[in-house]
Amino acid sequence: MPAPSPDFTALRLIGWPYAGLPEDAAWSALFSLHPQALPARVSEQHRSGYVVADGPEAALKAESLPEWQKPRFPSHQRAAVGDWVLMDGKKIVALLPRHTAIKRGAAGEHYHQQVIAANVDTVFIVCGLDDDFNPRRIERYLMLVGGGGAEPVVVLTKADQTDYSEDAVETLAELAAQDITVCAVNAKDPASVESLHGWLGAGRTAVLVGSSGAGKSTLTNTLLGIDRMKTAAVRENDSRGRHTTTHRALIPLPSGACLIDTPGMRELKPTGEEELKESGFADIEALAAQCKFRDCSHQKEPGCAVRAAIEAGDIDEERFINYLKLRDEVAAAADKLAVRVAQANTKVGGRPAPKRSDDRYGRE
Template identity: 80%
Template sequence: MRRMTDPIDYRALQTIGWPWPGAPELPAWQALFEAHPQARPGRVIEQHRTGYVVADAPEAGLKTESPAEWQRPRFPSHERAAVGDWVLLDGIKIVALLPRRTAIKRGAAGEHYHQQVIAANIDTVFIVCGLDADFNPRRIERYLLLVGGGGAQPVVVLTKADQTEYSQDALDVLEELAAQDIPLLAINGKDPESAGALLPWLGAGQTVVLVGSSGAGKSTLTNTLLGEQRMKTADVRGNDSKGRHTTTHRALMPLPAGACLIDTPGMRELKPTGEEALSESGFADVEALAAQCRFRDCAHQSEPGCAVRAAIDAGELDEERLLNYFKLKEEVAAAAAKLAVRQAETAQERGKGRGQQFRPAGKPRRR
């Protein structure tokens, strides 16, 4: 990071994803700049349990202190900074989080409702899946659910194409996604020429995040795109292709092609937040069929005039895909109910706080 007295170098910021002049998010950020005239902008490039590393240019990271309110146990985790976020720094202290343009989130593990931001201000999500025992169309659909509605474009990247003769068969299995204009690519993540198929999404100023299970080949692909062996990699188990966590934290890295790449640890749990729309999450075809059913409340079981069942009978829709649609729809509804309760509790807590703040001194409380 530069000294507080140095002028802000916006060209250097643009090399790590700062919006170009005229970007729609810039006016919304202006008020925070005016509220903190001594602060400098930077981007969160690493997120650890103990804090953040923020940069204002490539290879210019600085360990920072987060605001005191972020450290409270009940502070919503999704309102803290995540990798890819833009923040304002006063010295080494984060004083403001700039509003996000896009984000990919999931429901955090546990009984209580929480959201976890995987990455922020991203343009593209590479959903990485290995063409070995890791290949799982249902898991890909679950990732698409989390990406949908967040503002970023999903791209399904099937790695380890050099290890199988069935790459095209895997692409055919996912043809219903391709029909919705979701890009599908099968590549060898170790081969720069093969990985070059991803270059259309890696232009200057773009930010891409890799998501996928452990052993899918995310770190290997990251090293290939970087042109150096920076990320640790490990062989998967031969019996089930399960991988070990070689990436231990989220990190943002500038690429030679001009984009910024965020690598993430493998995620075992992919819970929805309740804000997802299945029509924007790889199930637009199922939703469109459901709209053609004779009855508005059709359950797509054995009702007459069911367009969904007709598509299955005609071989136009995979029944396992429909069952996964039902499952995810139930999960989104359950998460949405928890979200509504959490929002009501938050509003009540903030209302109490305002009441205590503005209650005239000496005035007795009502019993």
């Protein structure tokens, strides 16, 4: 029986990165192993299973691989929204390697990784210009994006509800100086959100991340041109929202791009794989490399380039304090990851353990 032929025109409308069959060697190898299977993209992820699509109007409930259902199977090795899989009928038979991934450390004491979205080009970090506005939390989101391969864009919503949107953008000037785009928009106004269209061309995929009530679903509805996603008002006393989005979903846009809407996340723990120089702290990392002492703690040591920049007003001290906090969290997570990889290697052999925290940042 000849191998079935995928509809690449339809697949490209949901982000397929090739004109025809994949040129990626790892992808091609899996196609060779499953010649009767067809590619599809994970559009929804639920506890009970997946919904996949092979075009903008197609949706199919899919049965996952049996090993994914084992309690101790690593969650980040299961398919996530945005992933490409090979389907044999209604069954997923292979997960195609990811080009990019946005991950976080899962809640709880034990080390686990959770994939927020896969194969995305852009991460829209959405923050409301009400009591939701928090530069330190924006930096934490940037930490999760750093090293994942996608471009971060900070989107400040509710610009129509405040006279201080320009001040908020100025507060994030140190991010803008590192070529991280910061946009202030009215998420309900199509003309206002046109500033985001440059990241939403045909074949591209973006994911929305941010707190509940920040305006992610409202922004999705405006970009779609229809009220598809449920929205709700935030509480007046603290601008906190309810979880109107209950699961991650990939949505084709009229522009030919795909948008992944996500529920609000309260815990934003690092995985240990993040690179802070790619997370909005490239300026601080560059200054740290100029300090007189390699193990400089940037407190009172002579010849500290970071402290000199803070005293000169070139670096915001609160941002620097947050950098130290995030750096320590990434280092601690990297140590846990190294232990996990070492344990796996003692069982099956394989790749070397990642760098430990003292290799990355020097001993202090």
